[in-house]
Amino acid sequence: MDAVHNQVFFPSTMQDLFASWNRFPDAVPFAGGVSFVRNRDDRYALTLPANILSLDGLSELQRITRTERYIEMGTMVRLNDIINLGKPIPPVFTRALNCIAGPELRSLATIGGNICYPARHLNATAPLIALDARYELRTALTSRWISAARFSSFSGPPAFNPQELLTRIRIPLEQWNYSLFKRFSDPYPEDETGGSLVFIARIQKNILTDLRVVFAGETVIRDKNSEAVLSGKHLPLDRRDIGHFMELWEAFLAELNAPGVMMKARILNFIEEAALELAD
Ligand SMILES: Cc1cc2nc3c(=O)[nH]c(=O)nc-3n(C[C@H](O)[C@H](O)[C@H](O)COP(=O)(O)OP(=O)(O)OC[C@H]3O[C@@H](n4cnc5c(N)ncnc54)[C@H](O)[C@@H]3O)c2cc1C
Known part of the structure; x- marks a missing residue:
């Protein structure tokens, strides 16, 4: 039987996520969902793709860990949660996130969604490149780390392979005076x-x-x-x-x-x- 379209998947493990993505290769990751709200004729409306992979249930994408040398966060961490971490976060990054819309939107929008926005580079991109951040990208079978500079190349959309998800961001904790x-x-x-x-x-x-x-x-x-x-x-x-x-x-x-x-x-x-x- 043909697979039904217009579906929302709520995987709770990465394995489930990639299994659904494999069945529906056109499915689109949905993080905070903010970018799916479009302004049309002066009214905001939700415009959704046919098949959606909600990232909300993936607890490993919500984690934040810290060592002496870097801070690492899952891509589902909300912008406000990063701002509220305070001191360990390089001030230039906090400032960039604080400039994004208002607190309500920042409590919905995620860092992964800001970095992966396909049409252009949003606020998080320049600081993460300057700070030498690295990104983890995963498919069902592979995992790789690339620099923020390579991921957000000169122009055009982010450098994804097919059915690849941005999963973690690692930011060096260096002192910038x-x-x-x-x-x-x-x-x-x-x-x-x-x-x-x-x-x-x-x-x-x-x-x-x-x-x-x-x-x-x-x-x-x-x-x-x-x-x-x-x-x-x-x-x-x-x-x-x-x-x-x-x-x-x-x-x-x-x-x-x-x-x-x-x-x-x-x-x-x-x-x-x-x-x-x-x-x-
Ligand atoms: C009114 C308004 C004002 C705004 N002002 C600003 C501003 O001033 N500065 C600014 O920087 N941004 C601004 N934004 C944009 C907003 O910050 C981003 O759209 C938001 O950060 C996206 O986060 P999200 O979690 O909602 O992502 P989503 O909308 O869920 O996803 C964004 C895109 O990334 C993809 N994606 C999400 N997560 C992943 C992942 N882990 N791996 C692969 N792909 C993924 C999605 O498929 C989608 O294409 C504004 C948005 C609105 C509505």
Whole structure:
């Protein structure tokens, strides 16, 4: 007999989940479900795919563990629960999550759903790339860890294999003494010009030992060459070094087709302001 369509599966084990996915390869993972609420003619309505795999009953996706070196969380952890963890979470990540809608939505939306949103990169992406986070991806038969940078590639949807689920996120607990997060307009849902930018720096004994600048919106942008120009410099930074750093950024952005001219200008302004805070 042909399988019936329009079904919601509520697996309680990963084995059940992949068995259902195998039977219905078109089934779509459903985490908090926030992204299935669409604004049409100024009214919000739930638009659901034919077959849904609810992730709600998978207790292993709700876990949070911590070691001295990193914090690890299942992808069904809600945004508010991460914010409420407080101190161990790198401040730039907490700030990015706090900028997402209101507390009601953040208590429904999950970190996995934010990272996997297929149409564009949402708030969690830039900080997780900058912090060198790693993601666990599982299918019925395989498990692999990849960097956040590889998963949320330059543009296009996340790098999934067929019937692959994002299951865990591992964030290194390193000290970043200077961290800024900036959201340019609302990235959700249709604003193609939106995005967010992260500027984080590690300062040890008055030396800027590490710097990372990441933009994520329609595309992901990072220029390691310009970061290297300021890394190793004494604080306060010399304005000529910042000038050189900005020239590299300008040249780098000029080569890219996206984002648009206005967004490029806003990115440059923010990076320059952030760097000048470290000058005399
Ligand atoms: C009014 C409103 C305002 C918003 N404002 C912002 C904002 O300012 N910034 C921002 O970043 N976001 C914003 N969002 C988007 C919201 O943060 C994301 O849609 C949300 O984080 C998705 O989480 P979710 O748990 O509801 O995911 P879902 O909606 O359930 O899933 C999102 C997508 O990811 C897939 N998915 C989910 N989990 C997994 C997994 N573990 N493995 C594989 N695929 C998976 C789903 O199939 C789906 O395609 C807003 C949303 C609304 C409705």
